Amino acid sequence: MDRAQADYMGMLATVMNGLALHDAMRSAGMASRVQSALNIEQVVEPYIRAKAIRYLEQGRTVIFSGGTGNPFFTTDTAAALRGAEIGAEIVLKATKVDGIYSADPKKDPLAIRYDRISFDEAIAQNLAVMDATAFALCRDQKLPINVFSIFKKGALQRVTMGEHEGTLVYC
Numbered sequence: 001m002d003r004a005q006a007d008y009m010g011m012l013a014t015v016m017n018g019l020a021l022h023d024a025m026r027s028a029g030m031a032s033r034v035q036s037a038l039n040i041e042q043v044v045e046p047y048i049r050a051k052a053i054r055y056l057e058q059g060r061t062v063i064f065s066g067g068t069g070n071p072f073f074t075t076d077t078a079a080a081l082r083g084a085e086i087g088a089e090i091v092l093k094a095t096k097v098d099g100i101y102s103a104d105p106k107k108d109p110l111a112i113r114y115d116r117i118s119f120d121e122a123i124a125q126n127l128a129v130m131d132a133t134a135f136a137l138c139r140d141q142k143l144p145i146n147v148f149s150i151f152k153k154g155a156l157q158r159v160t161m162g163e164h165e166g167t168l169v170y171c
């Protein structure tokens with residue numbers, strides 16, 4: 001399939017995921033709002049930065065769906081971009097592995113996990129846990145990244161409490 005076409009389909013999928021997450025949060029009694037980088041206004045409100053910041057000031061969680069709205073980018077880049085736009089303190093990447101390794105741990109059993117790594121080292125070593133655009137944007141905006149496992153019980157809570165978990169990418 002044509003890459004750009006596949007990417008638009010992928011972005012639409014993230015809108016569906018965002019709506020599902022919103023509903024799960026609502027069931028758990030949490031107030032959230034979904035915004036989308038792609039305009040589908042019957043279903044979800046469009047991304048408007050000032051409105052997102054207002055929701056955050058009101059204590060709501062904002063789910064940024066639809067990626068960046070552009071093909072050839074990733075959800076990691078979308079997280080870095082929106083994080084920079086709202087003045088976030090950190091980007092948290094919950095993923096399939098429990099941190100950043102010296103090589104892809106799914107391919108190299110001898111890979112070692114870093115507790116901390118600088119942006120310059122991560123970019124120089126081409127560590128593929130996140131794409132280079134996301135790394136470079138976070139580095140330029142001095143926005144640290146914490147990579148941790150989505151499967152490890154209690155990991156998300158520890159990260160949000162500021163405890164050490166996974167790998168911290170620092171400036």
Ligand SMILES: Nc1ncnc2c1ncn2[C@@H]1O[C@H](COP(=O)(O)OP(=O)(O)O)[C@@H](O)[C@H]1O
Binds near residue numbers: 097099104106129
């Ligand atoms: N150096 C590395 N350290 C950790 N993971 C890596 C590394 N290089 C490649 N990966 C791979 O990156 C994947 C995580 O990125 P990705 O698939 O984009 O996650 P997600 O779908 O959660 O955004 C992991 O499953 C891992 O196999």
Ligand SMILES: O=c1ccn([C@@H]2O[C@H](COP(=O)(O)OP(=O)(O)O)[C@@H](O)[C@H]2O)c(=O)[nH]1
Binds near residue numbers: 010014074075
């Ligand atoms: O700014 C963006 C963000 C995402 N995507 C597409 O949407 C998919 C989203 O899929 P997913 O959230 O599973 O991300 P991934 O696993 O690729 O990190 C990506 O693969 C891309 O094809 C895109 O084109 N532009």
